[in-house]
Amino acid sequence: MQQYILSKKNVITVISGLLIVLGFFSHFVLENVGLSEWSLIIASVFGIMPIAIQAFQAMKVKVISIDVLVSIAAIGALFIQNYEESAIVTFLFLFGHYLEQRTLNQTRSAIKELTEMAPESALKQMDNGEFEEVEVDDIDEGDILLVKTGAKVPVDGIVLTGEGHINEASITGEAVPVNKQADAEVFAGTILENGTIQIRADRVGEDTTFGKIIELVEEAQDSKSEAERFIDRFSKYYTPAVLVLAIVVWAFSQNIELAITILVLGCPGALVIGVPVSNVAGIGNGARNGVLLKGSEVIQDFSNVDTIVFDKTGTLTVGNPTVAATELYEKDSAETLGYLASVERESDHPLAKAVLNQIGETNFYPVEKTEVVKGGGIVSSVAGHSVAVGNVALMEKENVTLSKKVQKDVKRFEQHGNSLVLTAVDGELKVLMGIRDQVRPGVKANLQELKDLGVKNLVVLSGDNQGTVDVVAGELGLTEAHGHMLPEDKSAYIGKLQQRGQIVAFVGDGVNDSPSLALADIGIAMGSGTDVAIETSDVVLMNSNFSNLPHALGLVKATANNMKQNIVISIGVVLVLLTSVFFSEWMNMSIGMLVHEGSILVVIFNGMRLMKYKLKGRKEQKEVSAPAEKVKIS
Structure with a gap:
């Protein structure tokens, strides 16, 4: 029976409203006091039923909810024969709940649209x-x-x-x-x-990128931020306090109507709904714009970020490097290039793809005993020869001698912002390639937007050589640039920044940088929904579009501010109402409940503004990256 009554809450609201209209019509037009009173009594009883059931369910779990306060107030108004107040208070409470659910459903439209898109x-x-x-x-x-x-x-x-x-x-x-x-x-x-x-x-199914997006948005919209948890704790003690205040006022004044009015006016409805609607609207806006915010906690933490650390390749750069310069240290290099291509064919690293594209058609050889040297490169046995492919550190580890000419070439390549790929066969250096990635178009303007949003430090950490990193940092105007960094070095550096009191966001590709993504206060993954990116990070930029990063930061800041606005509105209304009941003659239960429901709608509509949020002053940015340096093969 309880579930049936609750399922018909909207119908009960309509019946209650019609009975109230009949009651006032009978009183003022027909001048039939008996019909008027019975209409209002029946309207009160109908209205109290679903509210009292919800109050009973809350009391069973030892929670004094808003429903408890309204139930006591409505029953008390009936008891003192104030039928008009009782009927109006219950109707407004039910009607307000209907409007809350309807407007909240609109803020959840992002997840609705996603599920409707599912094939x-x-x-x-x-x-x-x-x-x-x-x-x-x-x-x-x-x-x-x-x-x-x-x-x-479909999949x-x-x-x-x-x-x-x-x-x-x-x-x-x-x-x-x-x-x-x-x-x-x-x-x-x-x-x-x-x-x-x-x-x-x-x-297929839930394992698709689309399925994971839906799951993430659903989880994010159902999660609770620290502000929401605080309000839950506040309400847990606040509502019993209002009940105690009403009892104390009644004990001292013997005015039961005043005590009942305090119960109605003290309802923290807007406070309970204000923060969740802001979070849901903010997360919904992000979902529509290719930004997944993984939970309400992310919004508060992200909005306070003052330092953003970037991986270089695939983040600040497009992640599609090409060979810009090559030096060959033997007359006939065809066989060596075949060895190099054979080794690189075993790897899916972007630099390996660049090398293969540069070499083109060649003879491939069987590759055996491949050893991946962390942060260095690859050592393999190819056609009976020991082939080492990697950076300078790997050459030193393999005891490969670098002549003065090679050292000059290495320095020159680095100064021009190239990543180095050296190839040694049987301990002798044969090939040096300089590979350069292009800065993402528009990224410089996007970094300025981040600064305008209050980010003080922009740092790049990369495994590339320092020269390459310095070229990118100089072009983009970054605060700090550090090269030759292994994944553990990046994590350690982020830890140092956090020890200094900085709130750090790390932006990476979600694959090699997963330790840094996990360690940072906010991990932001670039990538089209890769499994590692979704699982490790707090924020996912689904299309790897760097311009979505300023939008995401601006959005979470707007959402955090919106939450604060709703809290101020909610508490302000309660304080004004409670003050009015003691210092004015016009305040009563009906007016108080009307103002309460009005404040609930105000905070809901204020939160819904976030659904249309766009970064202020944003224009289409087009930047042309500098062409790669061309060096003749010697």
Whole structure:
């Protein structure tokens, strides 16, 4: 019966409102006092039922909730035959709850939109080679699927054949179509705007990037910040205090109506709802713009960040380096380049890809006994030769002698901002390559936006040589730049910054930098929803768009300020109402409840402003990176 009554709360609200209208109509128009009183009594009883049930459920777990205060006040008003007050107070309380739920649902529209974007069916290749429509739940990893123009991509996968442009707004927050060809990665929930493609399912159901985004946003919107936990603790003691105050006032004044009025006026409704609605709206805005804020706690911590530490490759730079300069230390280098390509083919490191692209077609040799030297490179056995590929530190470790000419070349390459890849065969240096990554377009303007938002220190930490890091830092105007840093060195440096009292955010690619992402006060991962990025970081920039970082920081600052505004409004209204009941003659239960419900709507609508938040003064930024230096092969 209790659940049935609670499920009909909205219907009860409507009936209660109609009975109140009938009561006033009977009193002032028909002048029928009996009909008026019975209408208001029935309206009060109807209104009290769901509120009293919620109060009883709260009392069972030893919590004195707002429902307890309103129930006592309404029953007390009935007891002293103040039917008008009782009916109006319960109706306004129920109607206010209805409006709260409706407006809160609007702030949760981001997760609604995401779930509505989730594909429900797909064209799956059957055993006879034909494609048939099946439900998404019936797709397994490895299945071949056909996606036609206008259809949603049903799973995460790889394009096998075909070509088309895909709108990835559900993943990245940007609606600019992305061209997809064979071997390109596609994501569930994105839309093929033109073309036809066949894909292989790699991740299905909840394991897709889209599924994880939905899960993250749901968890984030349900989580509680420190401010919310404080308000929960405050309400736990505040509501009993209001009840005690009402009892004390009644004991001294013997005025039960005054005591009941205090119960109504002391309800902290706006205080309880104000902070959650700000958090939900802020997280929703982020989700729409390709920024995943993993919980309400992140908002408060992120808004206080004064130092941001960046990894270089893939963060400040595009992460697609190319060979800018090469020196060969033997006349016939074809065989050595074949050895180098054979070793690099075993790696998926961006520098290895740059080397392979530079070498092009060559003879490949069998690679054996590969040893990865942390922070140095790779040592392998290739066609019976010992081949070391890596940085200067690796050459020293392998006792490779660097001539004066090589040392000059190394210094020159570093001064021009190149990362070094040295290749030695059987202990003798054969090849030196300088590889340079390009600074992300617009990143300089984005860093200035971070400074404008109050970030005092911008630091880059990289495993690259100091010369390369200094070139990037000089171009971007960073506060500090440190090269030759292993992952543990980065973590140690972040620890030092925190010991100095700085609140540190670390921005990395979410793969090699996972220790730093975890150690920083706020870990921010660049990447299109990679598993490591999502699990390790506090904030994920889904499309690796650096310009989303200033938006994210501005958003959390606006959200934190919005929370404070709602707290001030809520407490201010309660103080004014409680003061008015003692120092004015016009204050009563009905007016007090009306003001309360009004304040609840004010804080809700104030929070909902965050759904439309945009960084002030933002313009489209276009920067052209300097071209890579070209050095002739000697």
